[in-house]
Amino acid sequence: xxxxxxxxxxxxxxxxxxxxxxxxxxxxxxxxxxxxxxxxxxxxxxxxxxxxxxxxxxxxxxxxxxxxxxxxxxxxxxxxxxxxxxxxxxxxxxxxxxxxxxxxxxxxxxxxxxxxxxxxxxxxxxxxxxxxxxxxxxxxxxxxxxxxxxxxxxxxxxxxxxxxxxxxxxxxxxxxxxxxxxxxxxxxxxxxxx
Amino acid sequence: xxxxxxxxxxxxxxxxxxxxxxxxxxxxxxxxxxxxxxxxxxxxxxxxxxxxxxxxxxxxxxxxxxxxxxxxxxxxxxxxxxxxxxxxxxxxxxxxxxxxxxxxxxxxxxxxxxxxxxxxxxxxxxxxxxxxxxxxxxxxxxxxxxxxxxxxxxxxxxxxxxxxxxxxxxxxxxxxxxxxxxxxxxxxxxxxxxxxxxxxxxxxxxxxxxxxxxxxxxxxxxxxxxxxxxxx
Numbered sequence: 012x013x014x015x016x017x018x019x020x021x022x023x024x025x026x027x028x029x030x031x032x033x034x035x036x037x038x039x040x041x042x043x044x045x046x047x048x049x050x051x052x053x054x055x056x057x058x059x060x061x062x063x064x065x066x067x068x069x070x071x072x073x074x075x076x077x078x079x080x081x082x083x084x085x086x087x088x089x090x091x092x093x094x095x096x097x098x099x100x101x102x103x104x105x106x107x108x109x110x111x112x113x114x115x116x117x118x119x120x121x122x123x124x125x126x127x128x129x130x131x132x133x134x135x136x137x138x139x140x141x142x143x144x145x146x147x148x149x150x151x152x153x154x155x156x157x158x159x160x161x162x163x164x165x166x167x168x169x170x171x172x173x174x175x176x177x178x179x180x181x182x183x184x185x186x187x188x189x190x191x192x193x194x195x196x197x198x199x200x201x202x203x204x205x
Numbered sequence: 206x207x208x209x210x211x212x213x214x215x216x217x218x219x220x221x222x223x224x225x226x227x228x229x230x231x232x233x234x235x236x237x238x239x240x241x242x243x244x245x246x247x248x249x250x251x252x253x254x255x256x257x258x259x260x261x262x263x264x265x266x267x268x269x270x271x272x273x274x275x276x277x278x279x280x281x282x283x284x285x286x287x288x289x290x291x292x293x294x295x296x297x298x299x300x301x302x303x304x305x306x307x308x309x310x311x312x313x314x315x316x317x318x319x320x321x322x323x324x325x326x327x328x329x330x331x332x333x334x335x336x337x338x339x340x341x342x343x344x345x346x347x348x349x350x351x352x353x354x355x356x357x358x359x360x361x362x363x364x365x366x367x368x369x370x371x372x373x374x375x376x377x378x379x380x381x382x383x384x385x386x387x388x389x390x391x392x393x394x395x396x397x398x399x400x401x402x403x404x405x406x407x408x409x410x411x412x413x414x415x416x417x418x419x420x421x422x423x424x425x426x427x428x429x430x431x432x433x434x435x436x437x
Contacts, residue, residue, distance in 0.1 A: 107406030109379045117379070124375055131364055140364055147371040154378045159385065162378070169334050176341045177367055184348060184360050
């Protein structure tokens with residue numbers, strides 16, 4: 012067993028103490044296990060034992076941890092970005108020209124609605140999800156603004172009233188969630204699965 | 206006569222919802238029963254009038270009661286009556302997390318009033334507003350049960366159905382832009398009359414959005430996943 016390997020193993024353990032992100036800790040653990048597995052494979056003894064230890068410790072267990080992590084976490088920023096961009100582009104591409112003023116306003120409105128839905132689906136804080144609903148609602152308002160001749164004032168005002176009512180109910184909910192669980196992280200609301 | 210009947214039908218549960226917030230605790234159940242019975246009688250009278258002459262639907266400034274509407278009205282009134290009458294047993298079962306009676310009764314009648322108005326509305330935009338009102342009232346109803354699971358169910362319900370309604374609203378705006386009309390362009394008959402002149406893409410787009418959006422609201426698969434929770 013070389014001194015370099017021993018130092019590497021120890022340094023990895025130290026790094027696990029320090030890193031903030033759980034995914035980084037899992038990655039470091041996997042690396043450490045892989046190093047150990049390689050060391051085991053080069054040592055005496057049947058190769059298949061060392062091989063299976065390597066596979067289980069270095070790959071299967073970290074994968075399991077990562078899966079556990081993914082279930083309790085929102086997707087990474089990059090994953091969210093890619094997904095949201097793909098959904099917004101698809102939504103805009105599927106939107107026909109509705110005869111609104113300004114080219115692309117129908118597509119932009121649809122993209123806003125799609126991005127609002129993405130926000131609700133991909134974020135976990137109650138408040139952020141609520142923001143997502145309002146983004147989608149803004150998309151509809153944008154479409155309304157671009158209707159030639161405008162939308163009747165009665166509809167516009169009723170919409171506003173409606174928005175306030177839903178927001179008030181949502182605020183009451185958010186408050187309840189916060190008081191019940193001490194956080195507004197909706198991932199704690201996992202008692203019900205269908 | 207019809208106008209008065211419709212106005213009363215909606216005023217009774219709406220007024221009851223407000224009154225239930227104010228009356229003494231022991232008056233809650235009697236008031237709930239009286240209002241529920243009155244609503245059921247009024248709805249039955251209105252439905253009977255509408256079904257008496259199926260050729261000529263009852264029309265007013267903002268409402269229409271055709272045979273389909275009358276059927277739905279009867280169903281909403283009948284199920285609502287049963288719900289109101291069984292409320293006492295539900296509230297009395299004594300398990301943990303039973304809702305506070307006052308909030309429960311008030312939310313129940315507010316929800317009922319909005320639901321009755323939905324089937325009467327003669328305008329797509331008005332119907333949308335009323336459906337949104339049912340969402341707010343029923344989310345309160347789901348949340349009035351003080352269990353954590355009810356909180357979760359209520360939040361999920363509120364988010365999914367709000368998003369569904371936003372999608373449906375975009376469909377309505379698209380339709381409205383295609384119709385190039387005034388407020389009354391979204392009356393059911395006006396939509397029907399203008400249908401042949403709608404641009405094809407606009408019609409398809411609006412229909413798809415309305416279908417998907419309202420599917421979320423009624424709990425159609427695959428956007429149904431709030432429903433088992435909210436009902437459990």
